[in-house]
Amino acid sequence: MNKEEQLITNFRDLFNKMVWINKYKMEDRLKGHTPSEVHCIESIEKNVDSNVRELAKSLYMTRGAISKLTKKLMTKKLIESYQKPDNKKEIYFKLTPQGKEIFRIHEDLHKEFRERDKVIFEQITDEQFEGVLHFVEKYSSHLDEEIKKQGLTIN
Amino acid sequence: MNKEEQLITNFRDLFNKMVWINKYKMEDRLKGHTPSEVHCIESIEKNVDSNVRELAKSLYMTRGAISKLTKKLMTKKLIESYQKPDNKKEIYFKLTPQGKEIFRIHEDLHKEFRERDKVIFEQITDEQFEGVLHFVEKYSSHLDEEIKKQGLTIN
DNA sequence: TTTATTTTGTTGACTAGGAAACAAAATAAT
DNA sequence: ATTATTTTGTTTCCTAGTCAACAAAATAAA
Numbered sequence A, B: 001m002n003k004e005e006q007l008i009t010n011f012r013d014l015f016n017k018m019v020w021i022n023k024y025k026m027e028d029r030l031k032g033h034t035p036s037e038v039h040c041i042e043s044i045e046k047n048v049d050s051n052v053r054e055l056a057k058s059l060y061m062t063r064g065a066i067s068k069l070t071k072k073l074m075t076k077k078l079i080e081s082y083q084k085p086d087n088k089k090e091i092y093f094k095l096t097p098q099g100k101e102i103f104r105i106h107e108d109l110h111k112e113f114r115e116r117d118k119v120i121f122e123q124i125t126d127e128q129f130e131g132v133l134h135f136v137e138k139y140s141s142h143l144d145e146e147i148k149k150q151g152l153t154i155n
Numbered sequence C: 001t002t003t004a005t006t007t008t009g010t011t012g013a014c015t016a017g018g019a020a021a022c023a024a025a026a027t028a029a030t
Numbered sequence D: 001a002t003t004a005t006t007t008t009g010t011t012t013c014c015t016a017g018t019c020a021a022c023a024a025a026a027t028a029a030a
Helices: A003-029 A035-046 A052-059 A063-075 A097-116 A118-123 A126-150 B003-029 B035-046 B052-059 B063-075 B097-116 B118-123 B126-150
Strands: A079-084 A087-095 B079-084 B087-095
Touching (some): A003 A035, A003 A097, A003 B003, A003 B126, A035 A052, A035 A063, A035 A087, A063 A079, A087 A097, A097 A118, A118 B126, A126 B118, A126 B126, B003 B035, B003 B097, B035 B052, B035 B063, B035 B087, B035 B097, B063 B079, B097 B118
Antiparallel strands (some): A079 A087, B079 B087
16 A cells, blocks of 8 residues: 555544544533534534535535434524525524534533644644644645536535 | 644545545446445455454444445345354455456546545655654544543444 | 353344435526 | 526435344353
């Protein structure tokens, strides 16, 4: 296995591992809410005026899935929808107070995870860290280019 | 958003993006086989004597899922099972010639993806590359430690 | 050896999410 | 203004994967 391949593999493995180890505390602390629901809540809070399409894009899911997910979150009273006076088609979402509470718990959990992994970030120098960050960003925008080149679209 | 958080976010975004952009060519070239099936074939070929439990662990799926997945791959004649003379319980898998063909196509695709992303790796110096790789590995084994500490197990 | 515990794989009920067809609204074209 | 096209969200059907209960085999304990 060459280096590039190895990096991608390790990358994927790290990602899976992280999702998996975090899952337990998440499930415990956010009992009754799926990761997707929480993730959706996070996205709604962090971006102003999220509608179905935007959420689909940022969560890498289909509009159909988001449609169902938001409906579920509405029946749970965690989010509510609103529209703009000049547009009868697009539906936007915002958190209810209960939704914000979930958001807060989620943020706290992330703070814990960050604490747990602090040693990793303490061990490396600033420039090493910048190197990694820069690499990820560069790779990401390269893929954006390729996506554009291939004419792929989120639908 | 602090730096650690940002790295994780970019990280996740890059990962999703990569899965997504690769999906199209995959689906085209490996029509009739799901990503999971292909991933499973890959794992069987790359590790000797994979059984259900091992596959579950390496693919981050439940044993139940692997049980069904391997069954499907068997009816498709892409893999076959075997047992060891001294153990009537554990079931191991290996690829059939048709399975190996799928494996080969998958490998070729990865070669293409590597080619597509070559520029990224060409742009960075060896030591920058090593830095990234080292970081990922370090993080991964840190999580291994934490997993052990928390007494989590794959079941 | 006999019994209890653990490991391994399987099955059935259930759920999340994708694909595609659809309706309604918005925008573009004429 | 009218018509055609595109965008946005919804719904139905279907599949992949989880969970939990289970049986059989292997291992540990007695």
